[in-house]
Amino acid sequence: MSENVGIVIVSHSADVARGTALMVEQMVGREVPLGWCGGDPDGGLGTSVEAIMKAIDQAWSERGVAILVDLGGAETNSEMAIEMLPESRRGRVVVCNAPVVEGAVMAATEAASGATLEAVRRTAEELTPV
Amino acid sequence: MMIDQGARKRLIETVAQRVIASADELTDLDRAIGDGDHGSNMRRGFEAVLAAADELSGREFGQCLKGIGTTLVMKVGGASGPLYGTLFMALGKSLADEVTREQAAEAFAAALDAVKARGKSDVGQKTMLDVLFPVLGVLREGGAELGARLKAAASAAAQDTIPMRAIRGRASFLGERSIGHMDPGARSSALIVEAVVDAMEGFAMKDLKDLVVKDSVVNDLVVKDREVKDREVKDREVKDLA
Numbered sequence: 001m002s003e004n005v006g007i008v009i010v011s012h013s014a015d016v017a018r019g020t021a022l023m024v025e026q027m028v029g030r031e032v033p034l035g036w037c038g039g040d041p042d043g044g045l046g047t048s049v050e051a052i053m054k055a056i057d058q059a060w061s062e063r064g065v066a067i068l069v070d071l072g073g074a075e076t077n078s079e080m081a082i083e084m085l086p087e088s089r090r091g092r093v094v095v096c097n098a099p100v101v102e103g104a105v106m107a108a109t110e111a112a113s114g115a116t117l118e119a120v121r122r123t124a125e126e127l128t129p130v
Numbered sequence: 131m132m133i134d135q136g137a138r139k140r141l142i143e144t145v146a147q148r149v150i151a152s153a154d155e156l157t158d159l160d161r162a163i164g165d166g167d168h169g170s171n172m173r174r175g176f177e178a179v180l181a182a183a184d185e186l187s188g189r190e191f192g193q194c195l196k197g198i199g200t201t202l203v204m205k206v207g208g209a210s211g212p213l214y215g216t217l218f219m220a221l222g223k224s225l226a227d228e229v230t231r232e233q234a235a236e237a238f239a240a241a242l243d244a245v246k247a248r249g250k251s252d253v254g255q256k257t258m259l260d261v262l263f264p265v266l267g268v269l270r271e272g273g274a275e276l277g278a279r280l281k282a283a284a285s286a287a288a289q290d291t292i293p294m295r296a297i298r299g300r301a302s303f304l305g306e307r308s309i310g311h312m313d314p315g316a317r318s319s320a321l322i323v324e325a326v327v328d329a330m331e332g333f334a335m336k337d338l339k340d341l342v343v344k345d346s347v348v349n350d351l352v353v354k355d356r357e358v359k360d361r362e363v364k365d366r367e368v369k370d371l372a
Binding site for chain 1: 165167170171174203204205207208209210211212213215216248249299300
């Protein structure tokens, strides 16, 4: 079990999600539990609550999981996925309001230093234009 | 009103078939101001609901609605999944097999609050809420011809989203350019309300394509009916004055 906060990348496109995950891995290696998903349940552009729940499971850390999303539906579906988690996990997963690629890389870098979930989220969200 | 297994099945089938039959229309609307996937997303979700119709209608009404919601959440694949999913799941929380109009209105109001929270949205932002809240208003009033009035309110409210400017969702990226198009979520909400009323009234559907045409004819009739009534009221006022 990892001692670092996990990162999940959710994009409408599987290619974007996978590419972002590769960038994160290159930055922080395997020190941070990582999950990603992209595409709707039929494999088209979109997001799937089921796939997001699986990605959260993959990136699970007792210290929590930070999700980075691209466009609207990814955020709504991620929030829905969090609500459908077992109660013991629900409070330890957050969606970051940050650009998906830059946010994921920054969040993972912060997570790799052993930071708390709140600190990881804050670091990602510092990138958000006001 | 008692929602027994037969009624539950008719409800599921009517709503699902109507949404599936209108998928292309929804996609066209979404292509104008969104990302063009509302029709295919809703079709995928309601095809899954339709495929589970026997199992879902076998559950008591609350669990049945919850099951519809969960299926939509899992299968739709766009923001409309959690939004419609939340609507049905919230309705399932408070409705039992025996439903009065007051209970339905109360449950619907609570469900709309849940949808508002899920979408971080409110009335006036060119969304499904702009159809569902006027419908709630009519449901609360009750009275004669309730079914027809619910349908007319839904259809008119969807039309009323045309001049609105989108503030939530992908359409908000367009800003001013979202004006002049009907919101696809408002349209799908109107479709669902109409289908629910038809199913409740035991409306026998023979040909879905026919119905799409009929709907627009019905709308025209409703508008004409309103114009006639307005004229009658005016005539009476003029007479009273004289």
